[in-house]
Every structure is written in C-alpha cells, then in structure tokens.
Amino acid sequence: MRSARSHLDRLRNRVAAFDAGRVADETMKMVASSRGYFGRPGWSEAVEELHALPVERRRAMLHALADRFPALGDGLDARCGAIVLTLRLSDGIDDDPLAAERQRALDDLSRVHSFWHASGFESLAEHELARGRALSPALVAVVRRSAVEAYRSNAVVDLAKKLTDPALNVGEEWAEQALRDAGERGWEALLRHAATATAAKPTAKWDKQARAVIDAVGADRVRETVPSWFALVGRPRTVPLDRRQYEPDVNSAYDPCNANALRGLAWLLALLPPHPDTARALGALVETSLKKVAGLGPRNPKVANAGVNALARIDSEAALAELARLAARVTYKATAKLLDTALETRAAALGLSREEIEELAVPAYGLTEVGRAGHPLGEATAILEVQGTKAVLTWQSATGKQVRSVPAAVRRDHPEALKDLKAAAKDIDKMLSAQSERLDRQFLSRRTWSYDTWRTRYLDHPLVGTLARRLLWTVDGHTVGYADRELRTLTDTPVTEGTEVTLWHPVGHDPAETIAWRDWLERHAITQPFKQAHREVYLLTDAERATGTYSNRFAAHIVRQHQFNSLAAIRGWRNKLRLMVDDEAPPATRELPQWGLRAEYWTGGEGQEYGADTTESGSFLRLRTDQVRFYPLAAPQNSAHCCGGEYRMWLRDGEDPMAPLPLTDIPPLVLSEVLRDVDLFVGVASVGNDPTWQDGGPGGRFHEYWSSYSFGDLNQSAQTRRALLERLVPRLAIANRCTLEGRFLHVKGERHTYKIHLGSGNILMTPSGRYLCIVPKSNPAVPQTGYLPYEGDRMLAVILSKAMLLADDAKITDPSILSQL
Incomplete structure (x- = not known):
C-alpha cells in the first residue's frame, strides 16, 4: 500500500493538471489507505490544498467524490473520513450530494462506543449543529464517551461540553428509566449533580450541594426511587454497540459517563436517613459492578468503590451487615482493601477486633429463633424458615393449615410487610452463602x-x-x-x-x-454446609520429605488461567494474571499472618502463539503449574517471567535472600489446608476436566496430559468422593445398574456399559474403550439421592446426573450424544 506522502505527491500532480475525476480518484485512495484518520502524515496538507481550490473546482470535486463514494464499501472509518473531507470542501457551496450518506454515517457512528480523537469525526456533529439539526441522543452519548478518552485540549472535549442534554447517556436501561423520572421537578438537577462525581470520594462542597438537590426532590422519594434504578444496572443495553476487533465487550461494560452518575447516586444515598433498602441496593450495586467483562475485567471498580464508601458512611446495622457480607465475597483487590478499611475503622470505633465486628455485623433478618420466624399478617401467618442454603417463605391459615401461595388478603392488606419478607428471604440467601465461605476460611485463623x-x-x-x-x-x-x-x-x-x-x-x-x-x-441426618468431617487431609509424603523444601504434588498440570485466578481469589490467595509480554509476575500467594508464613504456588504461562494461547488482550488462556513452597511472612517476593522460567527472589535495599522453609517445619494443619486449596485449583481448573478436549486442545499438544488426567489416579478430593459414592450408590433408583470399580463408576445402560471417572467426570464406553463426550450444565442439580453429608461438590452432581442419564440411555434424545452412541 502506498504511503500517505506518495499519495499526497500524486494528488498534487492531479490537482496541477486538474481533472476532477482523477483528483477524486486519488483522494479516495488516500481516504481508503488512511481509513479516514486525519492524523496520518500528509492528510492535513491534502485537505488544505483541496480546500484552497476555486469554488467551481471544489463543486466539481464534491460531485466526483459523491460518484466514487460507494467504492469505499461499508467501513465506517473510511466513510466518515470521506464525508468530513467533503464538509471542508463545501465551504460556500450549497450543493450537498452526500446528504443521504452523511445521515447514514451519523446513524452508524451512533452505534460505536467511541471514536479516536485524531479522526476528526466530531466535524460531522458540528456540521449538524451549525445547521440547526439536533444530534440523536445515541450520538450525543458517543461524543461524550469519546471526550472521556480524548486529550483535554481536543475539539471532542469542547463539543461534548456543548451537549448538555440529555442529563445521562441513553443506551442503558437504568439511565433511560432515570431520564423518564427526571421529567418531574428537581430530578434533573439531582442527576446532573450526580454526574459530577468524578473524584474518589465526595468533598464537603459536593455533599452540601447534594443535600440541596435531595431537599428539592424529597429524601423519601430519593430513597424509594434511586434503588429502583440500581436494580436495572447491568441489564443488556437498550442501544447495542458495534464491537470492534480487539475491543473489550463494550455492551457488558458500563457507559463511562453514566458510571460517574452511578457513583454520585451512591454518595447521595449515604446522605439519607439509614434504611435497609438503601444498604441492600448499595450492596447489590457493588456486586454488579465487579462482575467480569471479557477483555476488560470488572465492569466498573470505581462504581463498586463508591458503593463501599457510601456504605461505610451509613451508621446502621444493615449497612454494617452489607460491608461484612461483601468482605466475605469480594475478591477484587482494590475494593476488598476498601472493605477491610471500612470494617477495621468501624471495629476500632467500637473497641473490637476485625473478627469480632464481622461476627457482630450479621443481622437476624427478622428470625426470632435459629432458622425460623413466624409473622402474623391478618388471619394468615408467614413462616420464614432456613432450609439448608436457602430461605423459604411459606404460609399458614388461621387454623394452622399450610397454604400453597400468598393469601389474597395478605397481598391486599399488607403489601409492604410482604415486600419486606421477600426482601429478607433474599438477604438471608446472600448472607448464608457469605457466612459459609467465611466459616470455611476459619480453619487457619x-x-x-x-x-x-x-x-x-x-x-x-x-x-x-x-x-x-x-x-x-x-x-x-x-x-x-x-x-x-x-x-x-x-x-x-x-x-x-x-x-x-x-x-x-x-x-x-x-x-x-x-x-x-x-x-x-x-x-442424625446432618448435612454440613461444607466439607468438615469429610474434609481431605494432606499429610507429608515420602517424596516431599525427599525434596525437603517444596512439594511437586500438584506440578505439571495445565489449568485455565482465568478460572484458576478466580478460585485463588475466593480462597484468599493473591495472584496476577500472566500476559504474553516481556514482564515478570510473582507466584500465587497466600499470606498466613497468624502463623507467620507465606505459601506460594508457582506457575507460568503455557503456549507461544498469540491468539491461540491468549485472549485478545494478551493474557494467557492456560498456565503450567509447578512447586508449592513456604516462606517466612517477611521474606522478599519471588518472581518469574510471565511466559515461564525460573523463579528468583527480588531483593532491594540490601535485603538478604531467604531460603524456603522445610516442609517438616510447616504445621500439619497449615500444610493440609494449603495443599487442599491447590488441589481445588487443579481439580476445578484443569483442562483435563473439559469433556470437549479429547483431541488434545490446540494442535493436539495436550492430548497426553488430557488422557492421563481424565482417566488417571484419583486425587484426594476424588477419593473422598468415591468413599461417599460407596454409601450413596445403593440408595439410588438406578443402584442395580451401578458398580464402583477402582477409579470409575460403572453404569450399565441398554446400549452400552459406561465408565465415569470419579475425578474428571469424563466417560469411556465398554468394551470398546471409546470416549463419550457429554458437556454438563453449568450448574447441574444433584439428583435425588436421599441424605448427603455435605454441600458444594459440583463434580459429584455432574457424575450422578451423567449416571442417571446413561442408565436410561434408550431414552436419550440429544443428537450430539446419540451420534456417539
């Protein structure tokens, strides 16, 4: 492709000889090669020289360019670039041969996330405004988003300042609902003030103005309305955006301009009289804002942090409960640190420890005895009861007879009480999950x-x-x-x-x-909330005594990096995603301050082909695992190249290196719990669990690993699962078709006999030994098996559901499974 400079030289030759068609041809080539970006070398000179042509020649040029415009195709950048050029040429000319194409380009431009500041596309919008034509709200949103990413002195920023309406960007359901509500007096000023929340925390001046806009609307109305907007945050966009190559999933991320308004609305709620609905809404906003987006990470950590700051400012039991619940669930480092600070500040104010404040922060949610409460509502009674991991709301008539649904009289006469009960049930579900995770992490505390x-x-x-x-x-x-x-x-x-x-x-x-x-x-028919009596115990092996300072028990596995990273965060480990770049990263680390220890799990990026072995953003899809080591808590940090290689201790300020501790010096409880975490990471994130990888993954290079893992020796958690299945299988409806042999659950069907591996859940058919690929549901339900001693084993649910399906294989209708049978 010719350079912009050579295009410019040829264009000058065409202009000197002036033939409108040939000048237009060369101009279009220049537009196509630069894809409309005016920042490319030679562009500005070309535009100025064409603009300097006499009016009649420019008029001829406009029509010649219009004739050749279809040759640019559907590429938005080139089309917009050509139209911007024609706008410059049309000074003093009434002809508008590209009017229809300009409108089409504006419509297409309104569906992008933003445009580059050097493209000059803001000229299209300026042209419309100069002629008294309003920009569509969707295009206004594009300009505003582009201004967020532009340099401060850029014309895009200046244009965005002129576009004051609407108060929020359209395209998000919550914002459009807020704009509809803003038709009433006072609301628009409130939204505009909320949108000024661009700092990490509100200033005294911001708070003062916030109180004024709250008073104009009414505190009660703000408390009732803003949480209803928060409930719509994160829903699919009402105006879907075109996603460009290598761009994050912009349709799942927050609009950056509206994100400021969300931060401001969170701060506003903190200024209201405390109310459980407020705390509940802020907690939900934090969690929604931390959900991951492909190529981006958390949707918007700044909004999440604003929610935490708002909760920290509210002096109420409900707000403290939300902080404690979030502290048990949030893994994003910056937000987790804010939560820790908020709880420690509250604990210090009350003269308590951090652990004590977390314990005291758990509310009863209206329960009057352990796991149960009765709430009379007229002649009916609502029974709120905890059953396992869920809160269940049932109803009794005046005679004590159970009623299937909410009585009509309750709906009619007690709507607010009914609403509160349903909200309490949802709160209990969330808090039960958080408290179960907190208790599961107490073994090392x-x-x-x-x-x-x-x-x-x-x-x-x-x-x-x-x-x-x-x-x-x-x-x-x-x-x-x-x-x-x-x-x-x-x-x-x-x-x-x-x-x-x-x-x-x-x-x-x-x-x-x-x-x-x-x-x-x-x-006693007790189902534990997590493995305790059935908890795996990892004792020191002869191989680990021989290596002395490290364990290779979970080395040489191939794990999905992003799943590993999420699991590590949930279990209290710190980890950094590996990118295929020339950089170093520390190992996955769990600090154990109560023991003065630090555990490390060494990993490295797996693969060398960008795109096949990485995401679009360059992070490795998979990791290869290595050693587990222990160091004193104060030991300098180890690190290794992200693509793999030897770990080295990073020393600074005259630090001396510290050797890893002998495994024989590690307390058995610490060793067992750390190795159990690592076993969980491998057991869940290993590519060997993927039933679709029987071909060995990219290039087939993982076939040997996949086969050895999928049908190999059982790890500790799979052995626990096997012991449980020995007791469960005789109770199954399909017990006469099932037997446990070694590493497999054998299931006799009408078509074949199947061997389900107790570690990976993968299946072989006998006697041929052919592999059967059945992809499980993301959250398989545990089939009815009677009593289970503990909750939370997803692979157990996968194995049992596959066994139920294959025992009655004559009734299978799924074509993807039938084609393999």
Whole structure:
C-alpha cells in the first residue's frame, strides 16, 4: 500500500493538471489507505490544498467524490473520513450530494462506543449543529464517551461540553428509566449533580450541594426511587454497540459517563436517613459492578468503590451487615482493601477486633429463633424458615393449615410487610452463602471463643446458627456436634457448659475417630454446609520429605488461567494474571499472618502463539503449574517471567535472600489446608476436566496430559468422593445398574456399559474403550439421592446426573450424544 506522502505527491500532480475525476480518484485512495484518520502524515496538507481550490473546482470535486463514494464499501472509518473531507470542501457551496450518506454515517457512528480523537469525526456533529439539526441522543452519548478518552485540549472535549442534554447517556436501561423520572421537578438537577462525581470520594462542597438537590426532590422519594434504578444496572443495553476487533465487550461494560452518575447516586444515598433498602441496593450495586467483562475485567471498580464508601458512611446495622457480607465475597483487590478499611475503622470505633465486628455485623433478618420466624399478617401467618442454603417463605391459615401461595388478603392488606419478607428471604440467601465461605476460611485463623460468646454469636444466632449447628466444634478439648437441641459428644452425651471453643478440623485426630463422626452426622441426618468431617487431609509424603523444601504434588498440570485466578481469589490467595509480554509476575500467594508464613504456588504461562494461547488482550488462556513452597511472612517476593522460567527472589535495599522453609517445619494443619486449596485449583481448573478436549486442545499438544488426567489416579478430593459414592450408590433408583470399580463408576445402560471417572467426570464406553463426550450444565442439580453429608461438590452432581442419564440411555434424545452412541 502506498504511503500517505506518495499519495499526497500524486494528488498534487492531479490537482496541477486538474481533472476532477482523477483528483477524486486519488483522494479516495488516500481516504481508503488512511481509513479516514486525519492524523496520518500528509492528510492535513491534502485537505488544505483541496480546500484552497476555486469554488467551481471544489463543486466539481464534491460531485466526483459523491460518484466514487460507494467504492469505499461499508467501513465506517473510511466513510466518515470521506464525508468530513467533503464538509471542508463545501465551504460556500450549497450543493450537498452526500446528504443521504452523511445521515447514514451519523446513524452508524451512533452505534460505536467511541471514536479516536485524531479522526476528526466530531466535524460531522458540528456540521449538524451549525445547521440547526439536533444530534440523536445515541450520538450525543458517543461524543461524550469519546471526550472521556480524548486529550483535554481536543475539539471532542469542547463539543461534548456543548451537549448538555440529555442529563445521562441513553443506551442503558437504568439511565433511560432515570431520564423518564427526571421529567418531574428537581430530578434533573439531582442527576446532573450526580454526574459530577468524578473524584474518589465526595468533598464537603459536593455533599452540601447534594443535600440541596435531595431537599428539592424529597429524601423519601430519593430513597424509594434511586434503588429502583440500581436494580436495572447491568441489564443488556437498550442501544447495542458495534464491537470492534480487539475491543473489550463494550455492551457488558458500563457507559463511562453514566458510571460517574452511578457513583454520585451512591454518595447521595449515604446522605439519607439509614434504611435497609438503601444498604441492600448499595450492596447489590457493588456486586454488579465487579462482575467480569471479557477483555476488560470488572465492569466498573470505581462504581463498586463508591458503593463501599457510601456504605461505610451509613451508621446502621444493615449497612454494617452489607460491608461484612461483601468482605466475605469480594475478591477484587482494590475494593476488598476498601472493605477491610471500612470494617477495621468501624471495629476500632467500637473497641473490637476485625473478627469480632464481622461476627457482630450479621443481622437476624427478622428470625426470632435459629432458622425460623413466624409473622402474623391478618388471619394468615408467614413462616420464614432456613432450609439448608436457602430461605423459604411459606404460609399458614388461621387454623394452622399450610397454604400453597400468598393469601389474597395478605397481598391486599399488607403489601409492604410482604415486600419486606421477600426482601429478607433474599438477604438471608446472600448472607448464608457469605457466612459459609467465611466459616470455611476459619480453619487457619487460629480463632478461639469463650463458650458464652460463641453460643451467642454462633450456635444460638438466628442466622449463623443454621450453619454452626451443622458443624463440629471443640469445647475444652472435646469434639461436639449439635443434635436434638443439644450439644453432644460422639456417644450423644449432652454438653451444657464449657470455657473455650474452637472449630474442629480432622488433622491431628485418629482416622477412626473422624469416620465415627461421619457416622454420627449421618445418624442424625446432618448435612454440613461444607466439607468438615469429610474434609481431605494432606499429610507429608515420602517424596516431599525427599525434596525437603517444596512439594511437586500438584506440578505439571495445565489449568485455565482465568478460572484458576478466580478460585485463588475466593480462597484468599493473591495472584496476577500472566500476559504474553516481556514482564515478570510473582507466584500465587497466600499470606498466613497468624502463623507467620507465606505459601506460594508457582506457575507460568503455557503456549507461544498469540491468539491461540491468549485472549485478545494478551493474557494467557492456560498456565503450567509447578512447586508449592513456604516462606517466612517477611521474606522478599519471588518472581518469574510471565511466559515461564525460573523463579528468583527480588531483593532491594540490601535485603538478604531467604531460603524456603522445610516442609517438616510447616504445621500439619497449615500444610493440609494449603495443599487442599491447590488441589481445588487443579481439580476445578484443569483442562483435563473439559469433556470437549479429547483431541488434545490446540494442535493436539495436550492430548497426553488430557488422557492421563481424565482417566488417571484419583486425587484426594476424588477419593473422598468415591468413599461417599460407596454409601450413596445403593440408595439410588438406578443402584442395580451401578458398580464402583477402582477409579470409575460403572453404569450399565441398554446400549452400552459406561465408565465415569470419579475425578474428571469424563466417560469411556465398554468394551470398546471409546470416549463419550457429554458437556454438563453449568450448574447441574444433584439428583435425588436421599441424605448427603455435605454441600458444594459440583463434580459429584455432574457424575450422578451423567449416571442417571446413561442408565436410561434408550431414552436419550440429544443428537450430539446419540451420534456417539
């Protein structure tokens, strides 16, 4: 392709000889080669020289360019560039041969996220405004978004300042609803003030003006209305945008201009009298804003942080509860740090520890006893009850008879109370999940409680008690569980008093005792909220004693990087995504301050082909795993090249290197829990779990690994699963068709006999040994099996659902499965 400079030279020759058609031909070539960007070399000179032509020659040029315009095709950049050029040529000329094409370009331009500041496309908008034609709201939004990304002195910024209406950008459902509501007095000023929230925190001046706009609308109306807008945040765009190559998923991200308004609205809510609806809405906004977008990461961390700051400013039980709930769930580093600061500040103000404030922050949500409350509403009674991981709302008539649906009288006479009950049920579901995760991370916290405090905050707490009563605890050195309204020992002897309480862990206990407690839980039909009695225990192996300072137990695996990164964050590890660039990164790290230790899991990027082995943004799709090591907490950080290679300790300011600690020096509980985390990362994120990878993935280069993992030896969690299936299979409706043999669950169907691997869930058909690919649902339901001792094993659900399907393979209708049978 010719350079812009050579195009300019040829154009000058054409202009000197002046033939409108030939000048237009060369001009169009220059437009096409530069794709309309006026910042390219030679562009500005070409435009100025054409503009200097006499009027009649420019008129001839306009029509010649219009005749050749279709040759540019559908490329928006080139079409807009050509139209901008014709606008410059048309000074003092009434002819408008490209009017229709200009309107088409404006319509197409209104569907992009933004345009580059050097393109000059703002001239199109300026042209419309100069002729008294209003820009469409969608195009106004494009200009505003472009101004956010432009240099401060750019003409795009100046144009955006002129476009004051509408107050928010269209295209997002919440914003369009807010604009409809803004038709009433006072609302528009409120929205415009909210949109000025561009700093990290509101200033005193901002707050003062905010209180004025709140007063103009009415505090109660603001409290009722703004949360209804937040409920629409994150929904699919009403004006979908065209996504360009290598651009993030702009349709799932927030409009950057509207994001400022969301921050301001969050700050506004913090100035209102406290209300549970306000805290609930802010908490939901934080979570919605942290959902991941392809090629971008979290949708908008600044909005999430604004929500946290607003909650931190509200002095109420509901706001504190949201902060505590979010602290247990949020993994995005910057927002998690804000949550930590907010809770620690509140704890310091009350003279409590961080752990204590988290415990005290859990509300009862209207429950009057552990896991249950009755709420009379007229002649009916609403029963709010926790069943496992969910809050269930049922109804009783005046005679105590259960009613299937909400009584009509309740809907008619008690709509607000009904709304509050439904909201409480949703809040309980969210908090149960958060508290279960918090408790699951308590094994390494070295937390102890006085007996009376523990009973108040855990065993007898209306919400947390539903979890605590399904766990095992140690009271003054004796293991106890809760059954038949009492704490009981293994022999069911009641325990009514004590001094010190800790959370029980199987490490350090005789395996026979642990098995006895499993039997005790089953005898009392107790389903634990996570694995505790069935928790995997990872003891030091002979191989690890031989290596001394590192474990290779989970080395040489291929894992999906982004899934690994998410799991690591959930389990309290810090990790940095590896990009295919010349840079270094630290290993995945879990700090254990209570033990003075730091655990590291070494990984490196897998692959060398950009695009095939990376996302569009350049992050590796997969990692190759290596060693697990332990260091003193204060040891200098290790790092290695993102593409893989040797880890080295990064020393500065005269620091001395520190050797990794011998594994024999690591407390057994710490070793077991850290290795359990790593086993989880591999067990969930390994490409060996992917049923569609039987060909070995890109280029087939992972075929050997996939085969060895998919049907190889069982890891610790799969062995636990096998032990559970030995008890479950006899209770299944298909028990007569199932047998457990080694690493597999064998299922006899009408067409074949199938072997389901207990680790990966992948399937072989016998006797041929052919592979059967069945892709499980994202959230498979556990088939009805009767009692289960613990919750949360997704692979168990996958295996059981596949077994149910294959036992009745004559009724399979899925064409993708039938074609393999």
